[in-house]
Amino acid sequence: MKDIFQLNLRHLDALLVTGRSGSMSAAAREVNLSQPALAQAIAKMERVLGERLFDRLPDGAAPTAAGKVMMVRVNRALRYLVHGGRLVRRSARLAPLPHIERRVTMVQLRALIAVEGNSSYVQASELTGLSQPAVHRAVRELQDILGMDLFVRVGRIVRPTDVASRFVRFARLMLAELRAGVEEIGAMSTGEAGRVIVGILPSARAIFFSELLARFTTAHVSAAVKVVEAPYRELLTSLRQGDIDLIIGARRNPSPHREVVQEELYDDDPVVVGRTGHPLQGKTQLELPDLLAYPWVISAPGIPLRTKWEQIFLSRGVEPPRLRIECGSVLVTRGLLLQGDWLALISRDQFLFEHRAGTLTEIGDLGKELRRGIALTRRRDWMPTPLQADFVRRTHALARERREGVV
Incomplete structure (x- = not known):
């Protein structure tokens, strides 16, 4: 570069x-x-x-x-x-x-x-x-x-x-435009030069994003993708000042800033997860006492999934149980679930391998009230390079396949 x-x-x-x-x-x-x-x-x-x-x-x-x-x-x-x-x-x-x-x-x-x-x-x-x-x-x-x-x-x-x-912030945006120009000129002579910088959130890290990266890098063998994992606020700041190109993760409602656009990808339905052999495993319908009887590990306040978890209890007229552990790391959460009778809300994709290995299981599905949208977030005035534009196109194409049940 x-x-x-x-x-x-x-x-x-x-x-x-x-x-x-x-x-x-x-x-x-x-x-x-x-x-x-x-x-x-x-x-x-x-x-x-x-x-x-x-x-x-x-x-x-x-x-x-x-x-x-x-x-x-x-x-x-x-x-x-x-x-x-x-x-x-x-x-x-x-x-x-x-x-x-x-x-x-x-x-x-x-x-x-x-x-x-x-x-x-x-x-x-x-x-x-x-x-x-x-x-x-x-x-x-x-x-x-x-x-x-x-x-x-x-x-x-x-x-x-x-x-x-x-x-x-504006100086960084200026530099981002110059870098984009340099990359576009490089692509004119090499055919595949360039880089995409993606901020990724836990809700999209698993199967969807892995498949997207595999497809993109197969199509662009000389291109580079830099994946940035950080809390949402940090990613949003980086996006607004041009340090990253886009964010993929849970949609925010309302939109976090007038300078960004959220493009819908697909809907995600988190489910209640616990260890295989959990006392609630096999129960046909989860009742409120079941949800209150066991400890939960949930992300910090302000995260969409935390808000939806709280709404499960508030909509039934009770206060959410006191959290002994707040954790936004899926990796740590999955490890904790294996250590006792903890419960968590996790997307099916995010514990797929543990489920196949027989260590974690879906305890129950609480219905559409937990549904959340996964979105691609970009700057409203962003002008992607041809390489970046193709990454966005492939993201939407894969999301469409997921909605239609192709993958």
Whole structure:
């Protein structure tokens, strides 16, 4: 993967202007560079990207196929940067900053993101390879450009201000667009280059997601899939700032944020599970006293399945039993079920192998009140690469097969 931090923001702006005007000389005047300097800037970008971006013509310059792809991504990237700068300036009641893309540098943004993510100039230096004085200088320069403080020191750590966190999100979105452009250009020459980053929740980790990965990697032998497992709030934050491409897991109702879209995949019916030989095994119908008589292991509050579990009792006019263990890990939950007469709500897929091995069993099905939707969540303004778009298409195709009983 090419290092996008080798790209120069001012040069990217120049690329965009050149493509729109079709003229090196006109673009040079607009971005305030000499024509030789502009030609050198574009040549450097072509070396970094490994592709020719413009065909030089007697009467101007015409973007190549790679150039057109990069123009689209650069346009989206710079829009994120401009929008982020506008928002933070407005929050401080400062006048808009014209052409922020020609004022800030990649070094400044890289330093900002590293310090914000690690709360430390020392760790930011180690992460970026920049010296500590260079990191301090880059952050200070960016503060001067934006006209506001970005960090406050608390003991040995530095904490980002709200302004810094808000601006970092748009800087990350900008970088995500540039990475997408680099991947698309790479795919034009290699045919299969690229990566999909998927946030996955326990409700979709088992059979469905494994089958999806197998199919996708068979179809795209050179592509990479990075799977990120984390609590939902962390995944949502990563999605909104472009660090992951999509989330697959239980649908949230209402939608967690106006910036994201949830696309329905299939319905999942969790069931009551216990060890083989549990006292409730074989009972034809579970009654309320049965549900209250044994200890439960359930995920923490705020998780859709926890809410549905609580509703089982509240709808029958009783308080949910006190939980001795709250656990969102399916692996830990399955292990605990084997140690005693515990009960849990688990999707059938998630204990399939233990069921086949005869160690765990379905105690009972409490009906449609536990049904939950599994969804693919993405940013509303996300523009996937062709590879990412195919991953989404295959996700929906597999979900359709599951709904129709094909798999």
